[in-house]
Amino acid sequence: MFKTVFKPALLGLMASTAMVLCSAVEAATLQAVRTGRHEGFLRLVLDLDEEVPVRFGVANNKLLIILPDNTQAPANLSFTQDEVAGRFVPAEGGNPPYIEVEAEERMALRRRFTLPARLGTGTRLVLDFSPAPAVVETAPTPVVPDAPVVDDAEAEIPDSPDFESFGGPQEQSVEFSGFIESELRAFPDSSEDGVSSHFTGSFALAPKVTFNWDGGDQQIVIAPFGRVDVQDDGRTHADIREAKYVGAFGPWEFRLGFDSVFWGVTEAVHLVDIINQDDALEDIDQEDKLGQLMANVRYVSDFGTFSFYALPWSRERDFAGRKGRPNTPLRIDRSQTQWQSDDEDWRFTWAARWSHAAGPFDIGLSYFSGNARDPRLLLGQDTLGAPVLIPRYDVIKQAGVDVQATFGPLLLKTEAIHQWNDFDDFAAIAAGFEYTFFNVGDGAGDLGVLAEYLYDERDDNLLAPFEDDLFFGLRWSSNDVAGTQILAGAVVDLDGNGNAINVEMSRRIGSKWSISLDARLFTSVDNGDPLVFLRDDDFIQLRIARYF
Numbered sequence: 001m002f003k004t005v006f007k008p009a010l011l012g013l014m015a016s017t018a019m020v021l022c023s024a025v026e027a028a029t030l031q032a033v034r035t036g037r038h039e040g041f042l043r044l045v046l047d048l049d050e051e052v053p054v055r056f057g058v059a060n061n062k063l064l065i066i067l068p069d070n071t072q073a074p075a076n077l078s079f080t081q082d083e084v085a086g087r088f089v090p091a092e093g094g095n096p097p098y099i100e101v102e103a104e105e106r107m108a109l110r111r112r113f114t115l116p117a118r119l120g121t122g123t124r125l126v127l128d129f130s131p132a133p134a135v136v137e138t139a140p141t142p143v144v145p146d147a148p149v150v151d152d153a154e155a156e157i158p159d160s161p162d163f164e165s166f167g168g169p170q171e172q173s174v175e176f177s178g179f180i181e182s183e184l185r186a187f188p189d190s191s192e193d194g195v196s197s198h199f200t201g202s203f204a205l206a207p208k209v210t211f212n213w214d215g216g217d218q219q220i221v222i223a224p225f226g227r228v229d230v231q232d233d234g235r236t237h238a239d240i241r242e243a244k245y246v247g248a249f250g251p252w253e254f255r256l257g258f259d260s261v262f263w264g265v266t267e268a269v270h271l272v273d274i275i276n277q278d279d280a281l282e283d284i285d286q287e288d289k290l291g292q293l294m295a296n297v298r299y300v301s302d303f304g305t306f307s308f309y310a311l312p313w314s315r316e317r318d319f320a321g322r323k324g325r326p327n328t329p330l331r332i333d334r335s336q337t338q339w340q341s342d343d344e345d346w347r348f349t350w351a352a353r354w355s356h357a358a359g360p361f362d363i364g365l366s367y368f369s370g371n372a373r374d375p376r377l378l379l380g381q382d383t384l385g386a387p388v389l390i391p392r393y394d395v396i397k398q399a400g401v402d403v404q405a406t407f408g409p410l411l412l413k414t415e416a417i418h419q420w421n422d423f424d425d426f427a428a429i430a431a432g433f434e435y436t437f438f439n440v441g442d443g444a445g446d447l448g449v450l451a452e453y454l455y456d457e458r459d460d461n462l463l464a465p466f467e468d469d470l471f472f473g474l475r476w477s478s479n480d481v482a483g484t485q486i487l488a489g490a491v492v493d494l495d496g497n498g499n500a501i502n503v504e505m506s507r508r509i510g511s512k513w514s515i516s517l518d519a520r521l522f523t524s525v526d527n528g529d530p531l532v533f534l535r536d537d538d539f540i541q542l543r544i545a546r547y548f
Contacts (some may be wrong), residue, residue, distance in 0.1 A: 028052045029477060030073040033099060035084045042084060044101065046125040048321035049483055054125070063129060065099040066519070069406050070436055072446060072477070091408075173216075178207035178223075181545040187325050189536045197326045200231035206241070217247040227282070234321020235281045242293045253298040261309070263353065263366060265404040265413040266430040268452050268471035268491055272400035272415050274368050275351060277315035284326060284520060284534075284542075285502070290315045304356030311349040314371040317391065326472065326520075326537035329441055330378075336380060339371070340394045340422070343520040345370050347395070360405040368398045372421070396421040409436045413452075426457040432471065447474035468494045482508045498525035498535070516543045 019237050021487030031047040044065070055066040069091055077088040086101040122183070167325040181204040223242035229235035261275040270286055275294070282288035319332040341347035345547040349370020356363050375391035382388045398419040405412065414431035432452025440447045450473035456464040473489030486509045490501040501521040508514045518541050526534035 028068065030067070030071055030088060030099075031483070033077065033079050034086070035079055035086065035087065035101075042101075042540045043130045044099075044127045044129070046099075046127070048123050048125060051123045053362070063101040064125070065101070067097045069096050069100070069408055070411070070438075071097045072438065080209070090293060103128050108352065165336060172211075172213045174212075174440055175210040176207070177210070177548065178205070179545045179547045180205050181543055183543045185325075185539050185541045187537060187539045189538060191325060191536060196323050196327070197231055200229060200325070202227050202229040202235065203323070204228075208242070208277070217248045220244070221246065229324075232321045234319065234324045236282055237318060239382035240280065241289075242291060249302045253295070253296075255296040255298075258293055259296065260291060261294075261296075262289075263364060263400070263402060264415055265362075265402050266415050266432065266452055267428050267450055267473065268377070268432075268489065269428055269435075269454055269466060270415070271417045271428055272364070272366055272402050274366075274398060274400070275309060275311070276372055277317055277373050281318045281320065283518075287539070304354050307353045307355075309351040309353075311351065312346065314345045314349060314373075314393065316345065316393075317373075317375055324438075325539065326534050328389060330379075330387055330389045331382075332377065333380070333390055336382075336388070336390045337375075338378070338390060338392040339344045339394070341371060344524070345371065345393075360407060362404045364400075364402045366398075366400040366402075368396070368400075370395065372396045376423075393422045394423060409438065424458065428456040428458075430454050434475070436475075445476060445478040445484075448477075449473075450475060454491070464492075465500075466491055470494060499523045512547050514545050514547070516545075517541075518543075 010390050014163055031049065033047070037042065040114060046065075052068050052071065056064065062131075064114040071091075073088040073090070079086050084101065085158075086099055089098050089100055091097045113127065153429045183204065185200050185202075186198065187196070190198070201273045204225070204227040206223065208221070211220045214217070221244050223236065223240045225241045227236060240258045242257070242259055244255055244259045247254045262268040262270075263275070265274045273286075276289035276292045278286050279288040279290050280544040292311060292315065293313045296307065298305060298307045316334065316527045319334065320327045322331060339345060339347070347370060349368075351366065351368040351370075351536040353364060353366040355365075372394045377389040378392050380388055380390040396419055396472045398417055400415070400417040402415045403413070411434040412431075413433070414429065415433075416427070416429040418427045419425070431450055432450065434448050434450045436446055436448040439447050450471070452471040454469045454471060455468040461468050470492045471489055472492070473487060478484040485505070487504045489502050489503075491502075493499055499522070501523065503518070503519040503521075504516070505518070506514065506516040519539075520541075522534045
């Protein structure tokens, strides 16, 4: 922890410097490419392990789909179908990797949209191309500096999911998907209260129904989620992750209902991500979110994507029951939840964001005003006079910036926020890099080395456990058909009060199953560290999911 006060001006300087020096697009793997020839257009389907921005270029009669510099693909990936031939060309000689598609005539982008992978994790990027007007041909080159960047995360346009048959867009279609999962958690240490078990099991179900019409420009999505825990009744819960209408009309997109929104680029913490409430019952890594009721208007232009969010209702955070782990030393009494606003959870909350991709840079500026998502925990008493912790949600304002860019194998990234409320005024920043060694072990996989610095002005605070810490990690992607990935990282407290270790491993089994093994460990945690309540709650969790 710094011994002097961290000045907002210094925070601004660090954020500005990081914006200039860059940030990152995560490594991605292109798993397969499928094509289809139709009357009036050509359809390409890219199976990716995650969403990535792409650019488009033309070289004679060849269409070039330009990918981020660190995109990988199976060796000699090529395809030939319906008089369309193509191949994946890896990065070489300063040129980025790209997909080269040779058709009978020049092509121009007609529409693009993304859909979840049919099985397992990942995404499907669907691209429809139409014949382009005749232009003066240029020498073949994959580098197209002026080509527009398509940011699928910010400008997703839903469409009929029946493209497996490569038919044209249907007026109406329905898709059913989702997964069922079993989970086993093991806690090596005994809990301080002596009540909680060393083992617990649970089952989760997450179905999803998508109804498309108007050629795919309008959509209704319903995605409930539920988990039943055999040990902890407090962890048994259900939620509506999505129940939304989506309509795309030219550059405008409208979303109404329950939805989930993620902002941010860093690995260890997600400072700018504030729209949705954390689902703390699922895990402690802040990756799982409760559905948020919202009205979202999004406008895509050459000057970036402008988004506005109206959030009429705020969600409370759930906490584990008395037999649940991990847990706090004192029971959290949600029946006494406090809200600073007289309107309580129905206070009108809003947010706005501008994002733009320019060259290697992806920049996001955001503002949030309304009920906080992170509750302060106040000491109180229950009806029997026993001490408890009472959640209190303050009214806050938060400005945030996130920047990411990629320079070959080196990725630099940063997030910074400044938050105001009646009880506190603080700034926080996370900044670091990831360097990827490609084709390690005779092309067996890619190894990424990560490092980030985490700072929060609130010092030792339960809401800011990483106030002056360093994060180090390794990311391994095997680039195999099963999509094997391993992420191992540690957050080291520079004050020496406590460290956190996180390991995540995942792999697909066949076409319909996946298995993951995660470990959350806490070491050298003393009584003055915000993580003190977790020091006896190290755990390992095994999850096996079947997708449908």
